[in-house]
Amino acid sequence: MTTLTFDSLNPATGTVVGSHPKQGPEAVHAAVGRAEEAAAWWAGLGAAERRRRLLDYKAVITQNLRQLATLVHEETGKPVGDATLEIVLAITHIDWAARNAAKVLGRRRVSPGMVGLNLAATLEYLPLGVVGVIGPWNYPVFTPMGSIAYALAAGNAVVFKPSELTPGVGVRLAELFAESVPEHPVLQTVTGLGETGAALAGDPRVKKIAFTGSTATAKRVMAACAQNLTPMVAECGGKDAFIVDADADLKAAADACLWGALSNAGQTCVGVERVYVVDAVYAPFMRELAERAKTVKAGQDYGPITMPGQLDIIRRHIDEATKSGKVVTGGPESVRAPFVDPVIVEDVPEDSPAVREETFGPTITVRRTRDAREALELANASAYGLAGTIFSGNTRRAMELARLMRSGMTAINSVISFAGVPALPFGGVGDSGFGRIHGADGLREFARPKAISRQRFAMPGMNLTSFSRGADELERLIRLVTFLHGRRKR
Ligand code: NDP
Numbered sequence: 001m002t003t004l005t006f007d008s009l010n011p012a013t014g015t016v017v018g019s020h021p022k023q024g025p026e027a028v029h030a031a032v033g034r035a036e037e038a039a040a041w042w043a044g045l046g047a048a049e050r051r052r053r054l055l056d057y058k059a060v061i062t063q064n065l066r067q068l069a070t071l072v073h074e075e076t077g078k079p080v081g082d083a084t085l086e087i088v089l090a091i092t093h094i095d096w097a098a099r100n101a102a103k104v105l106g107r108r109r110v111s112p113g114m115v116g117l118n119l120a121a122t123l124e125y126l127p128l129g130v131v132g133v134i135g136p137w138n139y140p141v142f143t144p145m146g147s148i149a150y151a152l153a154a155g156n157a158v159v160f161k162p163s164e165l166t167p168g169v170g171v172r173l174a175e176l177f178a179e180s181v182p183e184h185p186v187l188q189t190v191t192g193l194g195e196t197g198a199a200l201a202g203d204p205r206v207k208k209i210a211f212t213g214s215t216a217t218a219k220r221v222m223a224a225c226a227q228n229l230t231p232m233v234a235e236c237g238g239k240d241a242f243i244v245d246a247d248a249d250l251k252a253a254a255d256a257c258l259w260g261a262l263s264n265a266g267q268t269c270v271g272v273e274r275v276y277v278v279d280a281v282y283a284p285f286m287r288e289l290a291e292r293a294k295t296v297k298a299g300q301d302y303g304p305i306t307m308p309g310q311l312d313i314i315r316r317h318i319d320e321a322t323k324s325g326k327v328v329t330g331g332p333e334s335v336r337a338p339f340v341d342p343v344i345v346e347d348v349p350e351d352s353p354a355v356r357e358e359t360f361g362p363t364i365t366v367r368r369t370r371d372a373r374e375a376l377e378l379a380n381a382s383a384y385g386l387a388g389t390i391f392s393g394n395t396r397r398a399m400e401l402a403r404l405m406r407s408g409m410t411a412i413n414s415v416i417s418f419a420g421v422p423a424l425p426f427g428g429v430g431d432s433g434f435g436r437i438h439g440a441d442g443l444r445e446f447a448r449p450k451a452i453s454r455q456r457f458a459m460p461g462m463n464l465t466s467f468s469r470g471a472d473e474l475e476r477l478i479r480l481v482t483f484l485h486g487r488r489k490r
Helices: 025-045 047-063 065-076 080-105 142-153 167-180 194-201 215-226 250-266 279-293 310-324 372-380 395-404 439-445 471-485
Strands: 005-009 016-021 108-110 119-127 130-134 157-161 187-189 206-212 232-235 240-244 272-278 326-329 343-346 363-369 388-391 447-455
Touching: 005 167, 016 065, 016 167, 025 047, 025 119, 025 130, 025 157, 025 187, 025 194, 047 065, 047 080, 047 142, 047 167, 065 080, 065 167, 080 119, 080 142, 080 439, 130 142, 130 194, 142 157, 142 167, 142 206, 142 232, 142 439, 157 167, 157 194, 167 187, 194 206, 194 215, 206 215, 215 232, 240 250, 240 372, 250 272, 250 279, 250 363, 250 388, 272 279, 272 372, 279 326, 279 343, 279 363, 310 343, 310 363, 363 372, 372 395, 388 395, 439 447
Parallel strands: 130 157, 130 206, 157 187, 206 232, 240 272, 240 388, 272 363, 343 363
Antiparallel strands: 005 016, 108 119, 119 447, 326 343
């Protein structure tokens, strides 16, 4: 007999948090059908009313912050404080998306250029219709909200498939939205396992899929999207580097490095996984890092590993790293399921899985480099390219290194700070995916540009798009274009 429901468990205790339906293709397609109608209604409401409703949704989430944080804590195992922080960040994104949608997407005139002098040109960004959001479990509010809020603000309806590990949070996000928008199911959550997400990605009425998760699953989702030419945003994993330059504030760098690597048990797509420290400050930085790491403990400062299967990957990376590298903190014994204490290993070969593959655990590898340039070269030698960090006392050099870092985001003298700036786009390159959530780019990601050129008057003697065009008109065009574009710049 097929099971019609599945349970979400508290990863720290194994107790059941909630039971949810496994929604199959039929249920998903029905949700998409309802979303199509809701999308038309939501788009018709207009930007000002959508802004009002989204700001109200923000207030509803804020009023339910404690309860929602408890649910996030129960389903992911992360401390309530970290869950609160994640929700606060999501709230700032809903606020920004709501307040900026009209400005970013609204109709505007653009210059028609000299050849189009008789035209009025307008550009606006229209909703796509139904957007499917497939979310992860590590930040079950903040991460999907980076797509949901921006897609809604752009005038779309959303069908959200949360991770099977955090379905309760997903269901709650849609319930709270219905308090602000009771008329139509503009935001729906469908629960289930991978097949539920696959049904969503394969529905031709879904006009865009926003996916967050592993690179391997992103490829499967992309293959499903390809059947209908459905475009996709792929926010995949990372192997983010942390560079410590010679004149960095070492105390601040060690503090930020540890938090970036260990918070949320390292289950952060933009978490610190590789650390490159220039030779001149290597020893004092390592002393600082090791000293501070002693005070951090799993189960006290951060929670368990949320996804049980991840423990095997973390264990394999630690085993490989400690075979060839030198242990600074912890070791294979740090894995005491479902918790993993901090592990820091130095001098791990660059081809080790601990340096190449996403670990998604509270572990870091550290390597000494000649200078910041070498650190950057090693940082960039990764298939991933999501984010990264630079600690330096020299703003100019830090900015230069940041621009040369092959990643979508870089934080200087802070970790992950870009995620809290709603105006900044979030996304990666290479195996970390493509497309952007957050900011103006994130709004445009969920809209289609609509270009309109309107002829205001007929250009005397220049009717170029007509079979009645004569040689003299062409001659005038050649003279005009030569005048405008014919001078070479040497
Ligand atoms: P997945 O990539 O497998 O899952 C992400 C989402 O996709 C989930 O909602 C999942 O549903 C759904 N999904 C799974 N299979 C399909 C499919 N065929 N079609 C459509 N949707 C599908 O990530 P995991 O949660 O299994 O984590 C695996 C690894 O991914 C981690 O170890 C980590 O390295 C990385 N990861 C990266 C994240 C990031 O923020 N960039 C976030 C989470 C994970 P369901 O949960 O029901 O399977």
